[in-house]
Amino acid sequence: MGSKPSTPRPKKETFDSKNPVKPQTKRTKDVKSENTFAPHEVPDDVDKPDLNRQDSVSNRDLMISYSHQDKEIMAKLRESxxxxxxxxxxxxxGLTAGVDFLSKIGEAILDAKLFVSLLSTSTVKSKYCQDEVALAYISQKAIFPVAIQSQEEIYAIMDTGMKLQLASLEWTFLNPDNFDEGFNDLLSKLKAELEFQAKEAELGNQVKERLKHRQRNFQRQKSDLLDPHLSEHPDVYWDKFYKNRESVEFNQFAEDFQKYYKDDLNKMYPLDDQTWLINNLIEEVIMSIESESKHITKKSLEDFCTVDGELQVLWQRVTSYAQDMYAMKDVFAMESTVRVDAIENLGKYQSVSVIESLRDLLRNENANTRAVAAVSLAKTGNQDKSTINVLLKCLNDKDRLVREAGCLALGHMKAKRAVPRLLHLWRNDFISHVREAAQAALIQIGGDQVDKAMHITKVLAEEIRLLTEEN
Structure with a gap:
């Protein structure tokens, strides 16, 4: 992960191998968030939720995310x-104070067919609303931004991640003084999406086809609006800077990219985030290169820009990559209000972008975030080479919590390639919790290699103990 200025580290949470991430059971007033990706400034007067909530989550068409300061227009929208x-x-x-309402919100987002974000200046200040939009984004929900104030007012204080996740979507505007006009526009969009999803369900290819459908729509809507340099494919960009060159050192690539897209980067990203984004972009591009070279090739750049077999415009691909990374941060960061439910339900919304983003989070400078990402990756069930490789690196992490999480993740995945490293940790790590996690992982993986190595180690340990006692 690209380096960023250091920030105070939070107190570590107790790590339980049976329940690695402790769920929050009480939603409290937000404090300023430690944010190693893109700092939000969370105001002191952020929303507090009502303790009364609708209990039945399943079989709902739509979930509304909103600020409780906008509850009157929300109620009118819901009724309509x-x-x-x-x-x-x-x-x-419907719910009482004893119900885990944070989990209910996550469950509602994951189970609903549609997601409406009721947008106002109050909404975009709320950490809860930010997290809810991010969870809807990574779970590939049909998101409908519905604004009750002007887009200019809302954008002025909207954080970068939320802006990226909502910017490419078509907004609906609800004027409280002329409610019916905006509502009828929204209603037609919602019904069209529900009909589309019903047809997809019949074909049995719901998620993939919907994403392709939306991507095509996005390209059509945006292609006429882009400046020429924002419409360039990676081969055009490469030839402009590096024609007749097979590769370029990644620092040079970063410098050229930042200069070429300077105005566009400045419009969207704070300066620190630009450095973070470009460093992570480069790491992602060079991941496809088998060697340890820190050079970018034309082919590796084209591979990065190829999605579902189609070569995308470079700027568009970078934007979608940034959308994924901001969303993943909001959902899986330690201060996220939906983190636990997201981890528990990863199987519901597995996607290439989620898995890639979790791998990227393993390079985050915050140890707690790396540990959560390791556990989350194991839960996706993805066992390709890249996933195993990044989890193996966790076993060398300087933070014991990350090493422990890496052990448990590799054990859960039954990764036989990890056996030599796990044996080393089991024998040598100076933290007992890590040794215990390595042992648990080895037992989960099993096999002749593990049985033989563990037997020999135990025999040697017993002989050493006896010799010590004799002396």
Missing amino acids: LEKNGISVWVDVV
């Missing part, structure tokens, strides 16, 4: 939707 046959989950009635 349900009158038109769209079932809605929203956090206002």
